[in-house]
Amino acid sequence: xxxxxxxxxxxxxxxxxxxxxxxxxxxxxxxxxxxxxxxxxxxxxxxxxxxxxxxxxxxxxxxxxxxxxxxxxxxxxxxxxxxxxxxxxxxxxxxxxxxxxxxxxxxxxxxxxxxxxxxxxxxxxxxxxxxxxxxxxxxxxxxxxxxxxxxxxxxxxxxxxxxxxxxxxxxxxxxxxxxxxxxxxxxxxxxxxxxxxxxxxxxxxxxxxxxxxxxxxxxxxxxxxxxxxxxxxxxxxxxxxx
DNA sequence: GCGACAG
DNA sequence: ATCTTGTCGC
Numbered sequence: 001x002x003x004x005x006x007x008x009x010x011x012x013x014x015x016x017x018x019x020x021x022x023x024x025x026x027x028x029x030x031x032x033x034x035x036x037x038x039x040x041x042x043x044x045x046x047x048x049x050x051x052x053x054x055x056x057x058x059x060x061x062x063x064x065x066x067x068x069x070x071x072x073x074x075x076x077x078x079x080x081x082x083x084x085x086x087x088x089x090x091x092x093x094x095x096x097x098x099x100x101x102x103x104x105x106x107x108x109x110x111x112x113x114x115x116x117x118x119x120x121x122x123x124x125x126x127x128x129x130x131x132x133x134x135x136x137x138x139x140x141x142x143x144x145x146x147x148x149x150x151x152x153x154x155x156x157x158x159x160x161x162x163x164x165x166x167x168x169x170x171x172x173x174x175x176x177x178x179x180x181x182x183x184x185x186x187x188x189x190x191x192x193x194x195x196x197x198x199x200x201x202x203x204x205x206x207x208x209x210x211x212x213x214x215x216x217x218x219x220x221x222x223x224x225x226x227x228x229x230x231x232x233x234x235x236x237x238x239x240x241x242x
Numbered sequence: 243g244c245g246a247c248a249g
Numbered sequence: 250a251t252c253t254t255g256t257c258g259c
Contacts, residue, residue, distance in 0.1 A: 093247040
């Protein structure tokens with residue numbers, strides 16, 4: 001495992017098909033998560049930040065993923081890629097990664113081959129804020145080797161005090177006594193988002209980037225762009241198959 | 243056993 | 250996630 005081997009965008013050969021296998025994979029890979037690391041603060045370095053998201057049509061069993069690269073300084077879109085495939089796993093709380101990652105890896109790989117290798121990936125959902133401390137963001141990070149953070153819209157099963165009313169205010173997201181992430185207010189008076197470490201980025205850095213990316217809206221611009229793109233891609237597949 | 247439960 | 254109209258507000 002040297003850095004020269006990364007990033008990788010291929011699905012591991014032992015990718016599970018059952019819930020029991022999936023849980024076992026999480027228990028096994030969780031040890032590979034790197035909790036520390038700082039990504040260069042936005043506005044100070046080159047590089048790009050990518051957002052990934054997925055949309056589903058369970059009726060037709062189709063999933064569409066999008067990966068969008070942004071200039072972290074201006075938040076302008078500099079690259080886009082999508083991937084479409086079959087739905088291979090149901091939504092099970094705690095096992096979201098197995099539903100999303102196959103398509104996300106395809107989209108991220110396409111983005112990389114198009115000339116945009118991200119220095120940071122932002123995804124919907126959680127990283128360490130997970131029953132087994134191995135949510136989507138951590139899983140994606142360990143598989144690709146890229147720095148990844150998780151920004152979710154809901155607190156899942158975790159508890160938190162209401163953060164202060166202003167942008168930048170935050171409170172710990174707690175699993176019992178353990179801080180697994182933060183409830184971060186990105187807009188004055190608006191419901192916070194829930195940030196957690198994915199891989200190779202510490203929590204302070206993850207929150208700093210989230211706040212920067214959520215300059216204009218509650219959610220990071222990366223997520224908004226990826227969300228819009230994967231919906232568009234799904235709509236195109238529907239049209240082509242009707 | 244029952245309910246809650248990222249997307 | 251997705252199903253879905255109008256509507257209040259900047």
